[in-house]
Amino acid sequence: xPETLIKPLQKSSKKIVFNVENRxxxxxxxxxxxxxxxxxxxxxxxxxxxxxxxxTDMTLILQSEEDEYELIExxxxxxxxxxxxxxxxxxxxx
Numbered sequence: 001x002p003e004t005l006i007k008p009l010q011k012s013s014k015k016i017v018f019n020v021e022n023r024x025x026x027x028x029x030x031x032x033x034x035x036x037x038x039x040x041x042x043x044x045x046x047x048x049x050x051x052x053x054x055x056t057d058m059t060l061i062l063q064s065e066e067d068e069y070e071l072i073e074x075x076x077x078x079x080x081x082x083x084x085x086x087x088x089x090x091x092x093x094x
Contacts, residue, residue: 014087015058016040019048021065025091045071052078056085063091 016038020026026042033040043051045064052060060078064071075088 014039015055016061017051017058018042018061018063019045019071020061020063020091021045022063025063048074049078052082052086056082059087059089061089061091 016033018026018029018040020029020042029040030042041051048060048062052058060075062071062075072090075090078086079088
């Protein structure tokens with residue numbers, strides 16, 4: 001039997017934190033992660049800095065439709081302060 005080329009997604013010990021403005025995509029993510037074994041949280045933009053400072057060992061996933069540059073600036077500052085413990089991903093729906 002041939003060996004599979006793609007390994008299944010392994011559960012990480014890192015928390016996954018979302019800040020998503022698109023309401024349809026946000027609802028999809030909330031539904032997907034509500035029944036999963038992953039430790040996922042959904043926060044508002046004004047909560048980003050305080051949430052990250054409480055637990056830096058996370059993957060922060062950001063999506064903005066109106067003020068992308070402000071979100072990039074906040075993420076840049078957080079990355080400078082918390083370094084390698086914090087992973088940041090930017091999503092674009094364009």
